[in-house]
Amino acid sequence: MQRLGLPGDGQASLTGINIAPGATVRMEVAMETVQTDVAIIGAGGAGLRAAIALAQADPKLRIALVSKVYPMRSHTCAAEGGAAGVIKADDSLEQHFEDTVGGGDWLSDQDAVDYFIREAPRELVQLEHWGCPWSREANGSVAVRPFGGMKKQRTWFAADKSGFHILHTLFQTSLQFASIQRFDEYYATELLVHEGRCAGLTAIEMRSGQMRRFDAPAVIIAGGGAGRMFPFTTNGAIKTGDGMALAYRAGVPLKDMEFVQYHPTGLPSTGTLLTEACRGEGGVLLNRNGRRFLQDYGMGPETPLGQPVLKTMELGPRDRVSQAFWHEQKKGNAVPTQWGDAMLLDMRHLGEKTINERLPLVRDMSISYMGVDPVTDPVPVRPVVHYMMGGIHTDIKAATPLPGLYAAGECACVSINGANRLGSNSLTELLVFGRRAALSAMQYLEAGAHTAGEAALGALAAAAQARLRELMQRSGGTETVAGLRREMMQTMELHAGIYRSGEGLAAACSKLAELRRRCRGIELHDKTNVYNTDLLQALELDSMLECAEALTRSALARKESRGAHQRLDFVERDDQRFLRHSLAHYRGSDAPRVDYLDVVITRSQPGVRDYSGAHE
C-alpha cells in the first residue's frame, strides 16, 4: 500500500489545499497480516506503560500498539487532579490500603489492593525519572495534595493537568523504543480466539478502510472506559467501551459493571470536569441557601473555611458527595441554571494566586465554558458520569480467564476500586497494572508461545471481515446510529443514574435489548472506505449497547445499596448476599447471564464507612 508523504506532496487544488496522494478508490485486496508477539489495544496510559515495560524487558519482542486514536489523544490526557502513592514520612501503606478498601465499600479485592499500594510509589518515581513534571516542594522533593476519601496527603500532581503530563511523558518515553510498532487510528473489531486461547485480533485501518489481521499469541486490552453510554459525562467522544466489548464478546465476563462513578463537580453546560483538587485545595460546596450541605449527610461537622480536613466534608468520597446532591435536589435546595439543577463550588477564598498556580485549567474552563471566574464567583457544578469501576474481569496479575488475554486500566476490573474508586487511584492503577499486564504476558510467552495456524486465523479473520462487510453493504435499514444512540443515552440517564430502582432497571434492560435488536436495522449513510466515521460510530454504538446491557442487568440483580450503586428499593448494604463481584457473561443476542465471585478479604472486615469528622 502506498504510504502518504510530506505536506506539499499532494496535488494542488483550486483552493490551494493539498490532497493526500494515493488516496484513491481501492479494490478489495487480500487481508494484510502483521506478525507480532504482543498486541496492545489502546495507547493511553495503561497501553503505553505496558508497551514500555515489554520493550525494556526484552528488546527482541515485537510489540504492536493498536489504537483508534493517536496516543496523545487518549483520554488519560483529561485526568486533572493527580495520582496517589505513599511517599511522605507521615503516611503509610496501611493507611492507603484502609482508605482504598473502605472507599470501595469493601468490594475491593484486598490482595490486589495490597499489590497496588506497594507498587504505587515505585511507579510514580519511575514516571519522575522519565521526566514527568510533577509539582514540587521548595526543597525539590515531589509535592502531594489532599484528595477525597484519603486520610493523608498522597496525591502526586502536575498542577491540574496530571493525566496530560503522565500521558505525554509515557508517549514521549515510548518513542525511544524501536520495537514498539504503532498502528495509530486502527479500530480493533474482534479478538481472534482459537482452541480456547487468544491468538490475535482484526482491526480496520481508518485511513484506508481496509481490515488488517494481527497475529499475536498475547494480547493486552487497554481500551479505557465507557462513559459515553450516558448523555452527561466528563468522558471524551472516544470512550465507548470498545475494549470491554471486545473481551466480553470473546467470552470474558464483565465484572462489577453496575458501579458507575459520578464525579460531583462537572460544569452543567458541557459536563467538563472540574477536578476534585478544587476541594482538596479548599473549595467548598454550597446549596441555594449558601449552606455547606454535606454536613447534613454524615460528612459533618462543618470544617473551617479554607482549612480543609482530610476525609470529611468536601473531602468525602465521590459516591457520597454525588448522592448528597441528589437529595438536595429532591428537597428543592439545588441552584437552578439554564442547564438544569446545580450546586455551587466556591473557591473565592483561595485567592487568585493559589487558583492560578494550582488550578489554572479549572479557571480557564470555568470562564470559557460557563462564563464564571472562580476568583470572583462560585461556579455552578453538578454530578457527572466519570468512571467505570467495573470492566473486564482480571485477576491480580491482570490476566483474564481467556489464556493469552490481559487487560489493564479503566477497561479492566481487578478490582482495587470496589464499589467506589477514590480519586487519584486510577492514574496510579493504569501504571501499576499496565506494567503488570506486560509482565504477565511475558511470562505467558516464556512458558511457550501458542501460535494458531494460518488456516485457522485466516478463517477467523475472514469471518470478521464478512461481518463488517454485511454492515457496510446493508441496505433498506431504517435505523440510524444517532437515533439509537440518543435512545440509549436517555435510557441510561433515566434508569441507571445515581439512584436506581428495580422497576427502572427492568425497563432499561428491555429497552436496551430492543435497541440491540434494532441495531441490526441500521443502514449506514456512508458506505465509503476512507476515514468513515459513520461506520466507526456504528461499531462504537454496538460496544456501548453491550456494556450498557451488562451494566443494567448486573444492577438489576444486585438487590442492595453499596458505594456507587444505590437502590431506592434496597437501601441497605447486604454483605450476606452481595459481598461478591458480579460477572456478566455474554450470550449473543440474548441478555447476559449474571453470576458472582467472592471478594478477596485478607484483613479488613466490612465495616461502617465513616466520613464524619468523628472518625479520628
Added chain:
Amino acid sequence: MGERLVELEVLRYHPETDSEPHFQRYSATCREEWVVLDALNHIKEAIDPTLSYRWSCHMAVCGSCGMMINGEPKLACKAFLRDYRGVIRVEPLRHFPIERDLVTVIDDFIAKLARVKPWLMPKDNKALAAGEYRQTPAELKRFKRYSMCINCMLCYASCPEYGLIPEYIGPAAIALAHRYNQDSRDGGRELRQQETAATEGAWECSFVGACSEVCPEHVDPAGAIQQVKIESTVDWYQEHLMPWLKK
C-alpha cells in the same frame, strides 16, 4: 442564552469520489454558548452523517480538533460561536494533506516529534529505589511552559516557513526538544541539537511569531526556537574559537 441559526461553510473532500475539495453549506440551529465543534456534532447527528472530522475531549487538552476557522488555526472545541458573525468557514488545518473532509494526514508531524528525541536522558543515573530527582520549583518553571504542548499542530498551520519548506522541523517539535534541554534532570541537549540546530531546524525560522500567537496552551514555541538559536550560536563559538571549553 438562546438559540440562533448558524451558517457554516465546511470544506468537503472525499478521495474516493471527489477530484478536488469543495465547500458545503449547512444551516444549523445552535445554542448561543456552543463552540464550532458542537455545531459540527449537531450537523453530523442531525443533517449529514457523512461529514468526517476528529475530536474527543471537548476541553482543549487532547489536541484532536485543530482546524481552520475563518482562515485561522483554532481548536474547534474552543472556538465559540458567539465570537463569529455571518457565515463561518471551516477547513482542515493548513499545510497538511487532506485525508478526508476536515481530517488531515499528520504523518510528517508525528515523525518530526520522534526525531527530536523527546525523552529524558538523565544527567546522573539514579536508581528507582533512591527516589525522585530533586528539582526546585524554580528549575521546574524553566521548562514547564514548553511541556504544555498538546500536539494540536495549530502552530504548523500558522507557520509560513513550514508552508514553504516542508522539511522544517517546525515549532512544536523544537519547543519539545527545548523542554527537555531545559530540564535540570536532563543531559541530552547535544544529541537533540543535532536535529534542532541542523539546516532543517531552528535556523529555518524567520521569527514571524505566528506559532506563539495561535498556541492555545501558551507554550511560546517562537521563544523556544530563538533560545535554541542562541544556544546553537554559543555552541559554535565554543567549538570553533574556544575549543578548550568543550568537555
